[in-house]
Structure formats: C-alpha cells, structure tokens
Amino acid sequence: MSPKTRELVLSAADRLSFEPNRLARALVTAKSQTVGVIVHDISDPYFGEIVKGLEDGLHSEDYRLFVASSDRDPVRELDYVRAFHAHQVDAIVFAASSLTDPSYAETLETLSARFRARGGVVVVLSDHLLEGPRVRFDNRRAVADIVAYLVGRGHRRVGYIGGPPELLVSGVRLAGFTTAVAEFGLATGPEYIANGGFTVTGGGAAMGRLLEAADVTAVVAASDLMAIGAMRQLLASGVAVPDGMSVAGLDDIPIAEYGPVPLTTMRIPTYEIGRHGALLLLETLAGDKPDDVVLSGEIIERESVANVETPG
Amino acid sequence: MSPKTRELVLSAADRLSFEPNRLARALVTAKSQTVGVIVHDISDPYFGEIVKGLEDGLHSEDYRLFVASSDRDPVRELDYVRAFHAHQVDAIVFAASSLTDPSYAETLETLSARFRARGGVVVVLSDHLLEGPRVRFDNRRAVADIVAYLVGRGHRRVGYIGGPPELLVSGVRLAGFTTAVAEFGLATGPEYIANGGFTVTGGGAAMGRLLEAADVTAVVAASDLMAIGAMRQLLASGVAVPDGMSVAGLDDIPIAEYGPVPLTTMRIPTYEIGRHGALLLLETLAGDKPDDVVLSGEIIERESVANVETPG
DNA sequence: ACTGGAGTGGCAAACGTTTTCAAGGGCAGG
DNA sequence: CCTGCCCTTGAAAACGTTTGCCACTCCAGT
DSSP states (O other), rough: OHHHHHEEEHHHHTTTTTTOOOOHHHHHHHHOEEEEEEEEEEESSHHHHHHHHHHHHHHTTOOEEEEEEOOHHHHHHHHHHHHHHHOOOEEEEOOOOOOOHHHHHHHHHHHHHHHHTTOOOOEOSSSOOSSSSSEEEEEHHHEEEEEEEHTTTTSSSEEEEEOTTTTTTOOOOHHHHHHHHHHHOOOOOOOGEEOOSHHHHHHHHHHHHHHHHOOOOOESSHHHHHHHHHHHHHTTTTOOTTTOOOOOOOOOHHHHHHSSSOOOEOOHHHHHHHHHHHHHHHHHHHOOOOOOEEEEEEEEESSSSSOOOOOO | OHHHHHHHHHHHHHHTTTOOHHHHHHHHHSOOOEEEEEOOOOSSSSHHHHHHHHHHHHHHHOEEEEEEEEEEEEHHHHHHHHHHHEEEEEEEEESSSSOOOOHHHHHHHHHHHHHHHHOOOEEESOOOSSSSSBBBEOOOHHHHHHHHHHHHTTOOOOEEEEETTTHHHHHHHHHHHHHHHHTOOOOOOGGGGEOOSHHHHHHHHHHHHHHHHHHEEEEEEESSSHHHHHHHHHHHHTTTTTTTTEEEEEEEEEEHHHHHOOEEEEEEEEEHHHHHHHHHHHHHTTTOOOOOOOOOOEEOOSSSOOOOOOOO
C-alpha cells in the first residue's frame, strides 16, 4: 500500500484510540496468544523464578501468561485446567509437580486429552504424570549426588528430611536418597527418614523427630526451606552446625546464602527451567517436535557441611 | 427446563467433551473475566505475595489473572498495558510503584485513559501516578515510624539507605525519612543518605559509602534486602550488629528472620494488599464506588537494633 | 369452548476480527 | 488499441457465544 495511505490510517487509528481486539482475532484464528501456567505457590521464589523465566521467553513473542497458584489443592488445580481450556490458551505449562491423589490423576488425564484434542499444547517442567515436551531436572540424581558429596566428606550415617508424600516429586527425591544409601552401603532404616511440608517449620519438626530416632552425622533436606528449619531446630537443641551436624539442602533459594549458617546446597536452575520451557513451548506451537531439554544441578559449597574423620 | 432434558444435555456435552468458549462469550458480553497485574519482578516474594493475595481473591469469582513482570523497564511496562487492553482484560492492577520517567508517565496516562474509556477498571496497590480504587500503604509514614522507633531507642544520628530514584516509591520513603529527621531534630545532611538498587548488593554498596561519609549509630534501609546487604557489609567491615551499629529494614520478607542477624523491620502486609485489591476490583467491576482501603505496618522487633545510652 | 397469560423453543442478529472471493482498475506487452 | 495479468478494494462468510424477539404450547380461569 502507499505510504501516505498508511500514514492516514495510522493517524486515524490513533485519533480514535483504536486497539485491535485480540479476542475477536483469537476467535477466528483459533490462536489466543495466551499461555497458562500452574504452580503450587506463586509467592515461593522457586516458582517465581520459573514463572519469570517463562514470562521473559514469552513476552517477546507476544504471548501473555495466565498464572494459577493452586496451593497444592487437587480440586483447585483441575479447576484451573478447565478454566484455561475455556479461555482457549494455546498452551498449558505444568511448572509444579503433580499430586499423587488417584482420582485427581484420572481427571487430569481426561482434561489434558481434551485440551490436546482441541489443539492445545502441554508442557511439563517438573516431575509429572502428564507426558509432553519437557524440561527435565533429574531430582532423583540430584539427591543422590548430594549424598555422594556427603560420603566424599566422610559421612556414613546420614538422615533424610523429605517432602510431603502427596507430591510426586517427594517420592522421586526420596528414591534418589535410598538408592544412594544402598549404593554406598550407608546405614539404613526407616528411622533415618522423616517427612514434613516443604516449609521452614516442616523441616524443623522433621529434624526434631530425626534427632530422637537416629544417630547421624549429616542430614540432607529435600528443600532449602526445610534445611533452614532443620538448622534452626539443631541450633535450638544445642547442636552446632556443621560441627555437631552437617546439613545440606536442595534448591539454592536466595535465603540459602543468608541463613543461620550459610547453606551448602544443590542449585536447581529455576529461571533456566522457565526460560527453556518457553522455548520448548514456542517450538511446539510452531509445529516442531523439539527434544526434551535436560538441565542439571550444581553443588554450592558453603558452610553447613563439615568433614568427618574416618576412624583409622 | 425439565430435569431429564437437563440430564440429556449435560451428558451429551460431556460425551462430546464440550467446554464453553469464553472468548466468544467475552466478545458479546464485553466481559472477559480476566484481570492483568503488573509487577516489577515476579520472582521477588514481595510481589509474589501480592499476586497470591490477588489470585486468591479472584479465583473464587471465576476471574483469571495475567501476570506481567516488567523488570522496571518503562517500555516493557507500557507494552503490557497495551497488550492487556488488546486482550480485553476487565481490569488492570498496578501492583508496583510507577516510574519517574516523564515520557513514560505521559504515555501511561494516555493508555490508561483509553482503557478506562472502553470500560476498563484500573486498581492501584502502590505509590503510583495513576488514580483509581486504591489499597494504600503509607510508605512515608512507615519510614517515619521506623525512625521514631530508633529515636525511642536513643539514636540521634541515623543514616538512610534509599532505593533507586527512578521509582516513585523511593522518593516517598525518603520523604518519610527526612520529615522524621526534621521533626525529631536529628543530625542531618546529604552525607546521611546513600541510595542503591533494591537488592542485597545495592544495600551493601550504599552501606559502604555511608560508613565513609557519616558517623551514625543506626541506619534504616528502604527494604529488607538492602538491610541484609548492609548487615553483611557491616560484618565484613568488622562492625558488629547491633552493638556497633543498629540496622532496621522495611518489608519483613521471609529472609528477614533468618538473615545474618535477625532483622528488626516493619512488616508490609503484602498478601493483604493483594487480597484487598481483589475485593476493591470486584466491587468496582460490580458498579460500586468502594472507598480506598488503608493498611498499616507494624514493627517487628528482632535483634538488629540496640539501645543507645543517652549521655548524662 | 374460548381467552389470556406464563413459560418454552427456535431463530436471527450482534460482538470484532480474519480470510476468502470476486470484481474492478491500471499497466505492460503484443 | 486490445488483451491479459496483477494488484488493489470491497463485500461476505465464519468463529462460538449471548440476547432479544417471535411464535408456539399448555394450562387455568371465565
């Protein structure tokens, strides 16, 4: 078209404060340029980082992001999936581990199949029952690596503070612990394991129980928040960290560095998970069949783990 | 209608896996049941909490939430406003302080006016140039109250670590500091003030400069992250907290309790801000003209502030 | 048996786009 | 000067709902 016509139209559009209606466009193109993401708790920086990575990757491609914070409630999570479908999002990304509730699992499968049948894309960034393009962080291996690190420091009796059983990821991380324990021939038994919520208080309570039940030189927590709770519990019980007890975490959230004792932990690359998730999503939407991306952790050594002198 | 017809329809809907298209509905009703929120950084728990509060309040009313993380970039923020408008959100909530860039301000006013002209609702949860139903947290008063608290502990020479000047809220908090200093007749002068980014490193650097320039017994930081940075800088410089220097923060983020020294700070009720924002938004959408809601802070005394013996 | 009213069912218009199609106009080549 | 082609322009259909309207049925009251 001619430049002057173009100019004329643009100025008129501006004068009338015209803004194209993407809903109408979406209706005819069957592409809404929106994506929905489901997390457990948006105020948790773990998920905040993932969402930020996603958002950064999506924004430049003109996609908008719906955020749903399910509070780990199966009903609420399923509600969100339905709502996202109804709002015709182009993709749903599951940033949070799925739950282990069987009826939830079944319904989720059904809803997911429907959504896909309509052309929707499902992307998974966590340990999840659903299939789809996926960013993998090997939680099992991560925990096993932490145990290996502890073994390298001379520990032979190590305890485990695990997450809530209703989360799939809790089982995966626990499996990493038990396989490593078996592999290295460490002291074993149910008394070496205590579970709790993924929170400071959950970690503290679990640590208290562990202290009663087992005699260990180190403990690995399934999350940094729990590790911090464990350290507080230890300090309150008069046992020094790391001299009386070593503590290792998993996540490397910002608090980890500033806690009561700077925490030795394994970094989970949350922002990168989100960022790669966006890429995967975009490629799939473009019709490609991208390979899963695999991200790995890295042990951040700080001050909460001590060496143990091996006798002899 | 008859129960059997109802049953028939419902089962057919299920069999065909029917899910109503809200886009089509939105097109005719001019109500999309969506809300957009703009924050500076979704990985910052400060904003995460606000978003969570919003989301909790909106979810039950069947509204979905778009989240935009602007990274404090004026261009990106304006982009989001336009995009939200184009996606026909029923409301935009500004959870983050507006920026001080003049051309940004002008454009934002224009876009906001357009959005409102189309029937959109604007809700403000921060110090912001835009008008609208608002959840007020008096940042000016909060900082003044912290200074008053320090004065009550005997401090007469107190420094201030402020936020970046390009944020409106930085100016508001600084004003709270300077008025309190004047009111109590404290030592004053530009050497008592140092600014930095709202981060740990920003706070540390500012603390370093303050240490060079002024001789103070206490310092108030414009955010907890900065306060933690300041404490680390102090500790690294060999000055004890609180015995060598008192430090007070503002926010009460989770880290505050677990930092190098448990931080005395003022709690900002972020979750409640979000929650009330949702209520305000819903009422406005329903055609009401609700009053602004005013939330206030509360000083959380921990261990980073000491008393100063007044001579004589 | 006739009328009136309430409730039901179906039809058509509208929301603001994109997309397809046809018709129209201008220009180059023969 | 005519034919053919390409580009522009305009009109119309479609997306999946809601809503208003009209005709219809059914029942009660007279």
